[in-house]
Amino acid sequence: MSDLRPIGVFDSGIGGLTVVKALRDLLPNENISYLGDTARVPYGPKSAETVQRYAIELAEMLMKQNAKALVVACNTVSSVALPVLTEKFSVPVIGVIEPGACAALAASRNRHIGVIGTRATIRSGAYEKALRAADANVRVSSRACPLLVPLIEEGLLNDEVTDRMILRYLDPLLADDIDTLVLGCTHYPLLTGAIARVLKRQIMIVDSAQNCARAVEEMLDRQSLRAAPLNRGELRVALTDAADSFLNVARDALQLKFGEFELRALP
Amino acid sequence: MSDLRPIGVFDSGIGGLTVVKALRDLLPNENISYLGDTARVPYGPKSAETVQRYAIELAEMLMKQNAKALVVACNTVSSVALPVLTEKFSVPVIGVIEPGACAALAASRNRHIGVIGTRATIRSGAYEKALRAADANVRVSSRACPLLVPLIEEGLLNDEVTDRMILRYLDPLLADDIDTLVLGCTHYPLLTGAIARVLKRQIMIVDSAQNCARAVEEMLDRQSLRAAPLNRGELRVALTDAADSFLNVARDALQLKFGEFELRALP
Numbered sequence: 001m002s003d004l005r006p007i008g009v010f011d012s013g014i015g016g017l018t019v020v021k022a023l024r025d026l027l028p029n030e031n032i033s034y035l036g037d038t039a040r041v042p043y044g045p046k047s048a049e050t051v052q053r054y055a056i057e058l059a060e061m062l063m064k065q066n067a068k069a070l071v072v073a074c075n076t077v078s079s080v081a082l083p084v085l086t087e088k089f090s091v092p093v094i095g096v097i098e099p100g101a102c103a104a105l106a107a108s109r110n111r112h113i114g115v116i117g118t119r120a121t122i123r124s125g126a127y128e129k130a131l132r133a134a135d136a137n138v139r140v141s142s143r144a145c146p147l148l149v150p151l152i153e154e155g156l157l158n159d160e161v162t163d164r165m166i167l168r169y170l171d172p173l174l175a176d177d178i179d180t181l182v183l184g185c186t187h188y189p190l191l192t193g194a195i196a197r198v199l200k201r202q203i204m205i206v207d208s209a210q211n212c213a214r215a216v217e218e219m220l221d222r223q224s225l226r227a228a229p230l231n232r233g234e235l236r237v238a239l240t241d242a243a244d245s246f247l248n249v250a251r252d253a254l255q256l257k258f259g260e261f262e263l264r265a266l267p
Numbered sequence: 268m269s270d271l272r273p274i275g276v277f278d279s280g281i282g283g284l285t286v287v288k289a290l291r292d293l294l295p296n297e298n299i300s301y302l303g304d305t306a307r308v309p310y311g312p313k314s315a316e317t318v319q320r321y322a323i324e325l326a327e328m329l330m331k332q333n334a335k336a337l338v339v340a341c342n343t344v345s346s347v348a349l350p351v352l353t354e355k356f357s358v359p360v361i362g363v364i365e366p367g368a369c370a371a372l373a374a375s376r377n378r379h380i381g382v383i384g385t386r387a388t389i390r391s392g393a394y395e396k397a398l399r400a401a402d403a404n405v406r407v408s409s410r411a412c413p414l415l416v417p418l419i420e421e422g423l424l425n426d427e428v429t430d431r432m433i434l435r436y437l438d439p440l441l442a443d444d445i446d447t448l449v450l451g452c453t454h455y456p457l458l459t460g461a462i463a464r465v466l467k468r469q470i471m472i473v474d475s476a477q478n479c480a481r482a483v484e485e486m487l488d489r490q491s492l493r494a495a496p497l498n499r500g501e502l503r504v505a506l507t508d509a510a511d512s513f514l515n516v517a518r519d520a521l522q523l524k525f526g527e528f529e530l531r532a533l534p
Contacts, residue, residue: 039317040307045511050306119511150417161435164428244312244386 002228006033006236007216008067010058013041014239014246015149015187016073019096021254022189022213023071024235027220029227032235033065034073039241039266042149044120048080055081057267059089067091068225071216075117075185075208079126092219099215100182100208101130105138107204108180112139114173114203117184119144127184141176145169145185152187153246157253158194166191166198180204190253238262269495273300273503274483275334277325280308281506281513282416282453283340286363288521289456289480290338291502294487296494299502300332301340306508306533309416311387315347322348324534326356334358335492338483342384342452342475346393359486366482367449367475368397372405374471375447379406381440381470384451386411394451408443412436412452419454420513424520425461433458433465447471457520505529 007027009020013036020034035058037043043051055077059070069092070085072078078095085093104113115127122144131138148169151162173181181203183189189207196205220226227233235258239247243261250256274294276287280303287301302325304310310318322344326337336359337352339345345362352360371380382394389411398405415436418429440448448470450456456474463472487493494500502525506514510528517523 039313041312045308045509046306047509050508146421147417150414154413161428161431168428241317242312242314 001224002231003068003225004031004227004231005066005068006031007069007071008033008035008059008062008065009071009073010035010037010062011074011186012037012043012076014038014243014250015185017250017254017256018186018189018209019071019073019212020235021256022209023216024233024256026213026217028233029229029231030233031227032233033062033067034235034237035062035264036237036239038239038243043074043076044118051077052081052084055085056088059085060267061264063089063091069094069216069219071212072096073186073209073212075121075126079121079124092223094212094215094219096186096208096212097126097184098130099211100184100206101127102134103211104180104182104206105131105134107206110177110179111135111137112141112176112178114176114178114181115140115142115184116145116169116181116188118149119146121184127182141173141178143169143173148191149185149187152190153244153249155245155249157190162191162194163198166195170199174199178203180206182206183208190250236262238264240264240266268491269498270335270492271298271494271498272333272335273298274336274338275300275302275326275329275332276338276340277302277304277329278341278453279304279310279343281305281510281517284517284521284523285453285456285476286338286340286479287502288523289476290483291500291523293480293484295500296496296498297500298494299500300329300334301502301504302329302531303504303506305506305510310341310343311385318344319348319351322352323355326352327534328531330356330358336361336483336486338479339363340453340476340479342388346388346391359490361479361482361486363453363475363479364393364451365397366478367451367473368394369401370478371447371449371473372398372402374473377444377446378402378404379408379443379445381443381445381448382407382409382451383412383436383448383455385416386413388451394449408440408445410436410440415458416452416454419457420516422512422516424457429458429461430465433462437466441466445470447473449473450475457517503529505531507531507533
C-alpha cells in the first residue's frame with residue numbers, strides 16, 4: 001500500500017513552514033501541499049467566527065488537491081477551529097496544540113509547565129485546557145509574547161533586542177518555577193536557539209511543530225495512509241497573496257527546499 | 268451653508284485614528300465616520316491589486332453613509348490606491364502622502380529629508396516621488412522601520428526596547444545629515460515623544476497625520492463643504508472585526524473620545 005495523496009498543511013501565513021520542516025525531516029517520503037493565507041494574515045486578532053470561516057476555505061482548497069489528511073499548522077486556528085474542521089471533513093485533521101501539550105507533560109518533572117504564544121492563543125486557554133484534560137494536577141503559567149512574531153519575521157533571530165524581549169516575557173514564568181516551556185506558536189521554533197541561550201538554567205523546550213509532525217506520523221501509521229518508503233516526497237508551497245521577506249527568513253533558517261511558491265486565489 | 272455630511276476616514280486598521288485626532292483638533296465642528304479594516308489588517312504585505320480592491324470596498328461603505336469627502340488615513344493605501352479612488356468616487360479624496368511631503372519641503376533648510384515608514388510604503392517610493400515632483404533638487408533618505416508598528420501596538424511608547432529600535436533605524440539617516448524627518452506611517456505620531464527624545468540633535472519632525480488634517484481643512488474651505496461653526500462634530504468609529512488591545516492604546520495615547528465601536532460586516 002502506498003498512498004501518494006499529499007498531506008495538506010495550512011497556516012494563516014508562513015510560520016507553519018516550521019511544521020512542514022518537521023514533517024519533511026520525519027516523513028521524507030510524503031508529498032506535502034502547503035497553503036499559507038498571506039492575503040489575510042495574521043489571524044490572531046480576528047474573531048473566532050472569522051478564523052473558522054477562513055480555516056474552512058483553506059481546508060476546502062487543499063481537499064480539492066485530494067489531501068489525505070489536514071494539518072493545521074497554526075495555533076490560532078488549532079485553538080478555535082479544530083472541532084468544526086473535524087466535523088466538516090472526512091479526512092483526519094491534526095492540530096498543533098494537543099501534540100505539544102502531551103509532549104510537555106511527558107517532559108516535565110515538577111508538573112509546572114510554561115506556555116508562550118500569541119495573544120489570541122494564550123487568551124483561548126487552549127494549551128491550558130489540553131494540559132489539564134490529560135493531568136488535572138498540572139500547574140500552567142502562560143504568557144502572551146506578541147512581539148516575538150514581528151521580531152522573527154524581521155529575521156532578528158540572533159539579536160540583543162530579541163534577547164531582551166525574550167527575557168522580559170519569560171522572567172515571570174521562570175519566577176514561577178516552570179521546568180518545561182511549550183513554544184505555542186509555529187513561528188517560535190525559529191527562536192529555539194535564542195531562547196535556550198537566554199534561559200541560562202535548564203528548561204525543557206517543547207517545540208509544538210516537531211510534536212505535531214510526530215502525531216501526523218502516528219496517525220498515518222494507524223490509518224495505513226503512508227506513502228511508499230521509496231517515494232521521494234515533494235513539497236509544494238502555495239500562498240494566497242505575495243510573500244514578504246519572511247518567506248526568505250524562514251526558508252533560510254529552516255533550510256527548506258522548494259521552488260517558486262504558487263499564488264492561489266481565495267474563493 | 269452648513270454641510271453636516273460626515274468626513275469619511277478609513278484605514279487598514281486602527282493607526283488612522285492619529286489622523287482622526289488631528290482632524291478633531293483642527294475641525295471640531297465636523298462629523299467624522301471612521302472605518303478601520305481590522306478584519307484584514309495589515310495591508311502592508313499585500314499586493315497593490317489587493318489593497319486597491321479593499322480600499323474601494325471601504326470607500327463604498329463610507330459613501331453609503333453619505334460621506335462628503337474621503338480621507339485615506341493610511342500610507343499603504345495612499346501610496347497605491349489614490350488614483351483609482353479619485354477616479355471612482357465623485358467626492359474629494361485626500362491621502363496622507365502629498366500633505367506630508369509638502370510640509371517636509373517647507374520645513375527643511377538643507378533640502379535633505381528623511382522618510383520612515385512600513386516596508387510597503389518605503390518600497391512604493393511614494394514620498395520620494397511626491398518630494399521630487401515638488402522640488403527636483405531635494406535629497407531623500409528613506410528607511411523601512413517594520414518593527415515600530417508592532418512596538419506601538421503593544422503600547423511600548425516609552426520603553427528602552429523601542430528607543431533602541433528607533434536609534435537603530437534612524438542612525439543611517441542621521442549619518443546622511445537629514446534635517447527633517449517625515450513620519451510616513453499613521454502609527455508613528457504616537458512615537459513623536461520617543462523619537463524627539465532619542466534624536467538628541469535638532470531635527471524637524473513632520474507628522475503626516477497633522478498635515479493631512481490641514482489639507483482636509485483647505486479642501487473643505489475651497490469647496491464650501493464646512494459644517495456650521497456651531498455644530499458639535501460627532502465621531503463614529505466602525506471596525507470590520509473585533510479590535511485588539513491597540514484600540515485602547517490609541518484611544519488613551521490620543522485622548523480620543525468615542526463610544527463603543529460598531530462592528531460592520533464587509534461586503
